[in-house]
Amino acid sequence: MPGSINPDRLLSDMRRLASFGAYSSGVHRPTFSAPDMAARHWLVEQMREAGLAAEMDGIGNIIARNPRQGRRLLMGSHSDSQNHAGWLDGALGVIYALEIARSHIERGHAGAIDPVVWADEEAHYASFLGSRSAIGALEENEIEAARDATTGLALRQALADAGLAGMPRMHISAGDYVGYIEAHIEQGDHLDSAGLRIGVVTSIVGIYQYRITVSGARNHAGTTSMERRRDASRTLIRLAAQIDARIAELAAERTVWTVGNITVEPGQVSIIPDRSDMLLQVRDADPQVLVRIDAALRELVDRCDGGCPVTLGMTARSEPHRMDEGMREALRTSAEQHVPGDWVDMPSGAGHDAQILAGVMPAAMLFVPSIGGISHHWTENTKDEDIVLGCQVMADAAYRLLAG
Amino acid sequence: MPGSINPDRLLSDMRRLASFGAYSSGVHRPTFSAPDMAARHWLVEQMREAGLAAEMDGIGNIIARNPRQGRRLLMGSHSDSQNHAGWLDGALGVIYALEIARSHIERGHAGAIDPVVWADEEAHYASFLGSRSAIGALEENEIEAARDATTGLALRQALADAGLAGMPRMHISAGDYVGYIEAHIEQGDHLDSAGLRIGVVTSIVGIYQYRITVSGARNHAGTTSMERRRDASRTLIRLAAQIDARIAELAAERTVWTVGNITVEPGQVSIIPDRSDMLLQVRDADPQVLVRIDAALRELVDRCDGGCPVTLGMTARSEPHRMDEGMREALRTSAEQHVPGDWVDMPSGAGHDAQILAGVMPAAMLFVPSIGGISHHWTENTKDEDIVLGCQVMADAAYRLLAG
Numbered sequence: 001m002p003g004s005i006n007p008d009r010l011l012s013d014m015r016r017l018a019s020f021g022a023y024s025s026g027v028h029r030p031t032f033s034a035p036d037m038a039a040r041h042w043l044v045e046q047m048r049e050a051g052l053a054a055e056m057d058g059i060g061n062i063i064a065r066n067p068r069q070g071r072r073l074l075m076g077s078h079s080d081s082q083n084h085a086g087w088l089d090g091a092l093g094v095i096y097a098l099e100i101a102r103s104h105i106e107r108g109h110a111g112a113i114d115p116v117v118w119a120d121e122e123a124h125y126a127s128f129l130g131s132r133s134a135i136g137a138l139e140e141n142e143i144e145a146a147r148d149a150t151t152g153l154a155l156r157q158a159l160a161d162a163g164l165a166g167m168p169r170m171h172i173s174a175g176d177y178v179g180y181i182e183a184h185i186e187q188g189d190h191l192d193s194a195g196l197r198i199g200v201v202t203s204i205v206g207i208y209q210y211r212i213t214v215s216g217a218r219n220h221a222g223t224t225s226m227e228r229r230r231d232a233s234r235t236l237i238r239l240a241a242q243i244d245a246r247i248a249e250l251a252a253e254r255t256v257w258t259v260g261n262i263t264v265e266p267g268q269v270s271i272i273p274d275r276s277d278m279l280l281q282v283r284d285a286d287p288q289v290l291v292r293i294d295a296a297l298r299e300l301v302d303r304c305d306g307g308c309p310v311t312l313g314m315t316a317r318s319e320p321h322r323m324d325e326g327m328r329e330a331l332r333t334s335a336e337q338h339v340p341g342d343w344v345d346m347p348s349g350a351g352h353d354a355q356i357l358a359g360v361m362p363a364a365m366l367f368v369p370s371i372g373g374i375s376h377h378w379t380e381n382t383k384d385e386d387i388v389l390g391c392q393v394m395a396d397a398a399y400r401l402l403a404g
Numbered sequence: 405m406p407g408s409i410n411p412d413r414l415l416s417d418m419r420r421l422a423s424f425g426a427y428s429s430g431v432h433r434p435t436f437s438a439p440d441m442a443a444r445h446w447l448v449e450q451m452r453e454a455g456l457a458a459e460m461d462g463i464g465n466i467i468a469r470n471p472r473q474g475r476r477l478l479m480g481s482h483s484d485s486q487n488h489a490g491w492l493d494g495a496l497g498v499i500y501a502l503e504i505a506r507s508h509i510e511r512g513h514a515g516a517i518d519p520v521v522w523a524d525e526e527a528h529y530a531s532f533l534g535s536r537s538a539i540g541a542l543e544e545n546e547i548e549a550a551r552d553a554t555t556g557l558a559l560r561q562a563l564a565d566a567g568l569a570g571m572p573r574m575h576i577s578a579g580d581y582v583g584y585i586e587a588h589i590e591q592g593d594h595l596d597s598a599g600l601r602i603g604v605v606t607s608i609v610g611i612y613q614y615r616i617t618v619s620g621a622r623n624h625a626g627t628t629s630m631e632r633r634r635d636a637s638r639t640l641i642r643l644a645a646q647i648d649a650r651i652a653e654l655a656a657e658r659t660v661w662t663v664g665n666i667t668v669e670p671g672q673v674s675i676i677p678d679r680s681d682m683l684l685q686v687r688d689a690d691p692q693v694l695v696r697i698d699a700a701l702r703e704l705v706d707r708c709d710g711g712c713p714v715t716l717g718m719t720a721r722s723e724p725h726r727m728d729e730g731m732r733e734a735l736r737t738s739a740e741q742h743v744p745g746d747w748v749d750m751p752s753g754a755g756h757d758a759q760i761l762a763g764v765m766p767a768a769m770l771f772v773p774s775i776g777g778i779s780h781h782w783t784e785n786t787k788d789e790d791i792v793l794g795c796q797v798m799a800d801a802a803y804r805l806l807a808g
Binding site: 187209220223224229234237256258264272276373375377 | 590591592593594609611613622623624625626627628629630632633635637638641642644645648655658659660661662663664665666667668671672673674675676677680683685687719752753754755777779780781
């Protein structure tokens with residue numbers, strides 16, 4: 001194979017990275033925690049040993065530059081983890097980039113591969129903190145305000161504790177690159193349940209998030225007639241059921257929607273609630289589907305007539321990001337050579353740093369199977385042979401893209 | 405009037421009782437708190453000054469015995485309040501009993517009126533703690549286990565702090581009494597909005613309470629297809645809407661039902677919840693209506709098929725209690741004499757100690773209007789003229805029942 005990687009070294013580095021913050025069969029490596037920083041320093045060392053000019057910047061990103069001139073590929077993922085989560089989420093794409101850049105140098109192939117390790121993709125402080133910083137989409141005032149969602153620690157303090165205070169934040173020169181490739185576990189069970197080995201990502205879904213809030217009137221649950229009460233929980237229940245039914249009508253084949261939380265106040269069995277709210281998230285790869293559902297939601301909220309004012313606030317909105325056709329073609333060709341017929345084009349239902357990079361350069365993603373579709377849990381896993389195969393397919397695609 | 409009361413003394417005692425734990429225009433007098441105990445000691449004094457043999461017992465009840473022989477009426481309510489609540493809830497019936505017993509003695513009428521002041525009707529520790537103790541329906545092991553719902557203080561400790569440790573709990577000798585009468589504010593707006601002055605309670609509603617729990621599977625909200633997910637919040641939303649619609653079909657004219665709380669775990673926007681539950685309460689004066697709704701609930705839960713197991717647990721159940729016809733007639737006759745046509749027969753949507761007493765003797769209740777129907781809030785109020793009228797109507801009814 002032109003871009004052949006070293007499978008033993010790959011697996012050994014994967015396991016070494018998993019030793020930082022090891023937790024059961026997974027890892028606990030929250031952004032800027034001691035194990036996260038130890039892992040980042042270890043990654044810098046590995047990249048330098050491979051002959052790359054690796055530096056960590058003022059937001060915790062590692063950008064490793066191959067000193068060679070020529071066509072360049074950016075490649076990587078994140079090394080922070082969710083709390084008490086799996087060993088592969090982010091780590092897989094990071095070690096792939098290290099191994100592919102390293103074997104590329106060893107074999108003297110044309111062009112250069114620059115590995116990157118993003119900080120805080122898992123949003124302990126803010127979504128896609130590192131990749132947004134690298135493309136110039138992170139303001140200082142956001143850094144000033146951000147706090148760890150679990151511990152409440154200020155981001156500024158975390159950066160100081162990690163020895164990163166006052167260091168510059170590096171920006172990617174997008175024009176330098178043919179594009180960005182990120183490998184990741186699928187996190188769903190589409191590949192695993194179908195016996196497929198590789199997913200070539202077509203799009204990363206857009207995510208629209210809402211908070212729907214109902215205002216009622218607190219009153220005695222026994223002495224207040226149904227006609228007279230303004231019941232925030234009853235209004236929310238009816239509206240939530242209408243919303244679910246309407247989204248089901250408008251949904252495309254892979255649309256997903258989730259009510260992640262509902263709260264009712266004061267939450268007492270004998271008191272008619274004066275406030276209720278729900279968090280709703282809708283994901284789809286097609287912007288038209290998201291816009292159609294958004295309009296329907298607003299209409300349902302406007303028409304809601306339980307005697308209680310209802311407000312709909314959009315709390316987050318990311319648009320779908322299409323992956324680059326030329327890069328996808330390179331991945332498809334490699335996959336078909338290695339495992340003919342056992343790969344598939346598929347959207348990513350989860351967000352990834354690749355969607356941030358897609359804003360400034362061609363971007364692509366490769367998925368390997370998640371056993372049982374398990375994700376964000378320490379039992380998350382992928383077969384060794386799939387880990388090796390994914391890296392080889394990506395190395396070949398990189399070779400093609402740099403030679404092309 | 406035969407049983408004429410002293411309006412100025414009545415209003416003055418009402419205001420004095422409200423000074424214990426005064427909070428804004430209401431009171432904060434949680435059971436066994438310092439202001440609650442001070443109020444109870446003051447009540448014992450007032451009853452002794454009126455010539456009654458008043459004692460506080462080992463659960464905080466005050467039972468005051470008129471030393472006279474003859475036909476006897478038990479009369480009273482509770483002096484504890486909900487947190488930061490109104491000045492009349494409970495207090496009205498307590499001071500009515502004091503004033504009616506006192507004026508009854510002063511006028512040398514036939515028979516005897518024994519005032520009682522129940523402890524913890526508001527269930528800081530347990531529902532109807534005092535009245536259940538008095539009829540022999542409170543076990544020591546319940547006292548052992550009970551804790552204050554707000555502070556977590558053990559009931560045993562609260563009793564010791566109040567100086568009641570080791571004191572005997574008095575039991576009512578039901579056979580001694582013609583019956584029990586309790587006056588209370590309506591807590592709804594039926595009387596106030598119709599311009600009526602007195603409500604004669606027909607029944608105290610039964611209350612069936614449920615906890616409905618859905619078990620799902622926690623998973624990634626982006627990568628788990630709608631077909632594959634087992635979504636505890638989606639299942640609950642659909643079921644709750646079905647339950648609401650079905651109860652509306654089965655409800656009688658005055659049935660009320662309330663979802664007082666909903667919880668979702670883990671409650672994160674991007675995580676499919678693995679657990680959800682809701683508290684449901686249904687109230688009606690007709691046991692048939694409650695039984696019909698109960699059966700329908702169980703059927704809906706059994707039929708629920710969101711891929712998530714659903715359990716329905718009944719957390720509390722009190723049956724409707726009919727008030728005694730003879731005592732109601734005495735109240736009606738008195739009301740019609742004072743305010744012809746401006747009184748009404750009506751059920752009580754709230755629970756009262758009278759339902760506990762109704763288990764061992766004839767019981768009746770009289771309601772006075774709540775301005776705006778406000779209850780369990782410090783703005784709760786009733787016009788002075790309605791407070792005086794209610795007491796006079798009840799005094800006349802007591803005179804009739806004891807003379808009869």
